[in-house]
Amino acid sequence: MTKWTTADIPDQTGRTVIVTGANSGLGFETATALAAKGARVVMAVRNLDKGETAVARITAAKPAATVELQQLDLGSLASVRTAAAELKAAYPRIDLLINNAGVMYPPKQSTADGFELQFGTNHLGHFALTGLLLDNLLPMQGSRVVTVSSIGHRIRAAIHFDDLNFDNRYNRVAAYGQSKLANLLFTYELQRRLATAAEPTIALAAHPGGSNTELGRHLPAVIRVPTMKMVAQPAAMGALPTLRAATDPAAAGGQYYGPDGFAGTRGYPEPVSSSKQSHDTDLARRLWQVSEELTGVTYPID
Numbered sequence: 001m002t003k004w005t006t007a008d009i010p011d012q013t014g015r016t017v018i019v020t021g022a023n024s025g026l027g028f029e030t031a032t033a034l035a036a037k038g039a040r041v042v043m044a045v046r047n048l049d050k051g052e053t054a055v056a057r058i059t060a061a062k063p064a065a066t067v068e069l070q071q072l073d074l075g076s077l078a079s080v081r082t083a084a085a086e087l088k089a090a091y092p093r094i095d096l097l098i099n100n101a102g103v104m105y106p107p108k109q110s111t112a113d114g115f116e117l118q119f120g121t122n123h124l125g126h127f128a129l130t131g132l133l134l135d136n137l138l139p140m141q142g143s144r145v146v147t148v149s150s151i152g153h154r155i156r157a158a159i160h161f162d163d164l165n166f167d168n169r170y171n172r173v174a175a176y177g178q179s180k181l182a183n184l185l186f187t188y189e190l191q192r193r194l195a196t197a198a199e200p201t202i203a204l205a206a207h208p209g210g211s212n213t214e215l216g217r218h219l220p221a222v223i224r225v226p227t228m229k230m231v232a233q234p235a236a237m238g239a240l241p242t243l244r245a246a247t248d249p250a251a252a253g254g255q256y257y258g259p260d261g262f263a264g265t266r267g268y269p270e271p272v273s274s275s276k277q278s279h280d281t282d283l284a285r286r287l288w289q290v291s292e293e294l295t296g297v298t299y300p301i302d
Helices: 025-036 048-061 077-090 117-137 172-196 214-218 221-230 240-247 281-295
Strands: 016-020 040-045 066-071 096-099 144-148 202-206 256-259 269-271
Touching: 016 025, 016 117, 025 040, 025 048, 025 066, 025 096, 025 240, 040 048, 040 077, 048 066, 066 077, 077 117, 096 117, 096 240, 117 144, 117 172, 117 281, 144 172, 144 240, 172 202, 172 281, 202 240, 240 256, 240 269
Parallel strands: 016 040, 016 096, 040 066, 096 144, 144 202, 202 256
Antiparallel strands: 256 269
């Protein structure tokens, strides 16, 4: 069977792409591959200095690449609103939004708005950003929203509506699992709403398997080092599921892409399954409503 690689990415000339967390790791590899195929890539990053370094790396390798920066802190709803307003004004047409940025297993921390850091950044920040940018995606035939989830959506994962911020008893693994399950519930519910509204935009998700990136920096060294040696693949491989979800002409709304290797930890991208819980429509609708209330963002398709 043919393995899907960046060589299979169709020409992206004329398309405008926004990638969150694009200054390193999976986001950087995603932005690099899309820019190399002719897309106008907007790297939405928290740290502009690191973003400028990333832009320089891409343009040094691909002088013809069009790569631009946007400041965005997903841990601040004020920053999300400011960034969305600037992006909507600067890019009237958006063909692809890749919700890639994330944080994994940090010590207990809160966002600027008081949300548990992983739930607030990985889910609520992207929920708000997508809703605020959707008006610029909807008119574009073939436009997509791709959200990066994780194998972690199966590990100690549940939506703790009675304690979304883990104020009672924080567990970094469970909190990460909640945020990654939320990414999938959001994707599937967004796709249902887009389809009901007969919009041309589709929503998909992807996961990178085990990838050697800065995302794992909060893992204890005794776990991180052997894990990276045994199962982690390079970031360029980890980005392939996202890139396939974003560009494969055969990809359909609601699909989930991940590596085809052992336990989904490594390999080439293919459609994969997600947990039964991630397909719970009642759970998804409840999370959507709560997310609207917490962010103050409603969608133009609702």
